[in-house]
Amino acid sequence: QVHVVESGGGLVQAGGSLRLSCAASGSTFSIKVFRWYRQAPGNEREFVASIISNGDTNVVDFVKGRFTISGDNAKNTAYLQMNSLKPEDTAVYYCNAVVRDMSYWGQGTQVTVSS
Numbered sequence: 725q726v727h728v729v730e731s732g733g734g735l736v737q738a739g740g741s742l743r744l745s746c747a748a749s750g751s752t753f754s755i756k757v758f759r760w761y762r763q764a765p766g767n768e769r770e771f772v773a774s775i776i777s778n779g780d781t782n783v784v785d786f787v788k789g790r791f792t793i794s795g796d797n798a799k800n801t802a803y804l805q806m807n808s809l810k811p812e813d814t815a816v817y818y819c820n821a822v823v824r825d826m827s828y829w830g831q832g833t834q835v836t837v838s839s
Contacts, residue, residue, distance in 0.1 A: 726750045726828040730819045733833030736809055744804040744833060746819030756822045758795060758802035762815035762835075769818065775802055787813075809837045 732744040746758055757776045763769040773783045773793040781793050792805040802819065816832040 726821060726823050726826070728819055728821050728828045728830035730817060730830040730833040733817060733835045735836045735838065738809060738811055738837055738839050740809050740837070741805070741807045742809065742835060744806065744817055744819075744835075746802045746804075746821070746830060748800040748821045748823070748828070751823065754824055755797075755800060756825075758793075759820040759822075760793065760802075760804045761818045761820060762813075763818065763832075764812075764815040767815075772817070773804060806835070809835075811837045811839045813837050 727749045729747050730744060732742060736742055748755055757774055759774040760772040761769045762772050771784055772787060773791060775781045775793045775795045783791055790808045795802045814835060814837050816834050818832045819830040821828045
């Protein structure tokens with residue numbers, strides 16, 4: 725069993741920054757990929773960024789240049805650095821970890837960007 729916990733969300737003014745963390749614990753051997761998603765009220769959950777075990781990353785176009793994903797394999801942790809935040813970035817941000825072809829979700833962390 726794998727337990728995934730996000731942290732780092734909060735309230736920030738437009739133009740500000742936040743750094744989200746996603747920590748995986750339990751049977752975390754061979755974490756293949758971490759993915760960040762977000763879900764705003766009334767919207768579907770959408771993919772934001774991913775990082776695989778070899779360090780390759782992918783960031784969706786609408787946050788590219790503002791958001792950066794990174795990881796620390798030794799700590800089984802992934803990070804999402806969010807800069808130049810906009811009110812439309814307001815959402816619950818979820819982390820997903822894939823371990824041995826099983827997918828595990830965290831409970832989410834709220835990010836609110838005020839204008």
